[in-house]
Amino acid sequence: MSGRGLRPVSGPPARLRRLPAAVPRDRLQRHQMLWLGGRSVAWMPPLLLLVGIVVTDWNAGRDFRIISWLVLVPGIAAAICGVWGTAAFAVLTTLTYLVADRTWPEEFQAGLPDFLLTAIGGVLATLACAIRVSGEERMLHMRDVTDTIRRTVLRPLPPGWGGLDHAAVYLTADVEAAVGGDFYDIQPGPHGTRVLLGDVQGKGLGAVEAAAALLGTFRESAYHEPDLVTVAERLETRMIRHAGHCAALGRDDADRFATAVLLSFPAHDPGTLESVVFGHDPPLVIGPSGVRQLPPGEALPLGLGELTGTPEPPSVLRSPLAPGETVLLTTDGVTEARDAIGTFYPLADEVARAVAADPRLAEPRLLVSFVRDGTLRHCGGLLADDTTVFAVRRPG
Structure with missing residues (x-):
């Protein structure tokens, strides 16, 4: 029972069939490529980016501060994580900025403007994630409707x-x-x-x-x-x-x-x-x-x-x-x-x-x-x- 071509007719791939039954269907659809050992690892890319920015900023010279690049972290999370996960990264990013920017007083301080950039970026990323998840839920609902039509017209034999x-x-x-x-x-x-x-x-x-x-x-x-x-x-x-x-x-x-x-x-x-x-x-x-x-x-x-x-x-x-x-x-x-x-x-x-x-x-x-x-x-x-x-x- 495909960008065009073969459409699968034998059910979900084996890796999806092995996932726990309690995993919500929308998460299966969003993160089917971000599962490892039955657990979601969608949080890893934004976390690795956050750590990488902090480590790079620590080892860079005083005239090269990239701590404000933390605004990218909630943006990445918004693309692959859920709403609550993105919100958590937005808060974590803001706190990380405050700590990292004030830890080394002898270095150039990015200051209030970049802090506001990071905070506002986190809020916007969370809103964007909420819109994305809502769109995915509508898409899944329409897919359910389409599947129902298919089973009605072409009933399983x-x-x-x-x-x-x-x-x-x-x-x-x-x-x-x-x-x-x-x-x-x-x-x-x-x-x-x-x-x-x-x-x-x-x-x-x-x-x-x-x-x-x-x-x-x-x-x-x-x-x-x-x-x-x-x-x-x-x-x-x-x-x-x-x-x-x-x-x-x-x-x-x-x-x-x-x-x-x-x-x-x-x-x-x-x-x-x-x-x-x-x-x-x-x-x-x-x-x-x-x-x-x-x-x-x-x-x-x-x-x-x-x-x-x-x-x-x-x-x-x-x-x-x-x-x-x-x-x-x-x-x-x-x-x-x-x-x-x-x-x-x-x-x-x-x-x-x-x-x-x-x-x-x-x-x-x-x-x-x-x-x-x-x-x-x-x-x-x-x-x-x-x-x-x-x-x-x-x-x-």
Whole structure:
């Protein structure tokens, strides 16, 4: 589940998982690089700076006093410590200045102006730290909101969900975003297990909203409807209704559409795969016998079915599926990834060569990792669009 590129999907790094549970989350976010042996060492840089300034001032000549440089100490603390830590350094710096400036009366005295500079600098540093911490807390709150949206739109899929081995990698072109217009899901039901992957046209919250609407319809209809064609019709109707709602609100994204792939693993026929392709890149089937592409079909993207004048139900394509074969679905972030000279990523050829060299690569987890790494390597880590790699297969 990246400045652009791979976004981690397996939870926090091991060094964060080892930290005490009582450590506040905001401190984890601020100081995750300033921990040693389970304890924060954010106080060390400003303390070392303070000691260094005092020692240098002690050993410098009488005409070279740098004691007023202590004003830098609370400034450094404000960048890496908490509010109370910064305030403590502000007080410590002021007291250190008073002691050091008066200890050696034969030396040149910096006097009241530099004392005021140090004191006022400490106060300003504490205020700046308070503003910084407040901004971090708002950022963490927004990240929590974004994570909630992600879990709602792209719900976590348990291992073996719907009787399928599966693996997915989701990368956003915007490193600050957690979810975009790509969507996927698995829905088991009494008529078999259905799989949906799609890509909403456009970006931003409007694309996320459309993806959420389609996923909600898929999760209900894929469970209740016995025929895959009915599920496909409901998805088309939902996209049209969503566009009508956006138009009624006067939004400029009312003509939004979505490409998608709808699959069904029938419960009564384990050797068959049913598919409906809505203007999307057809899936690849990878197995011991090689790599083949499913038929593209003739269905238009979701939301554009009315362009034909008299929309007809999409045709369901049935393809043989041998034991051990994996179905690979990707969005155009993979197939349209370009290298420095503008060449598209040759997905099918790359996968075919890799599987021929190592048939174990057909395993979903290894397959999505291979495609992810190959895509990022091909485009130099600069994704032009949201990218989803999704692989499913019946257990061997």
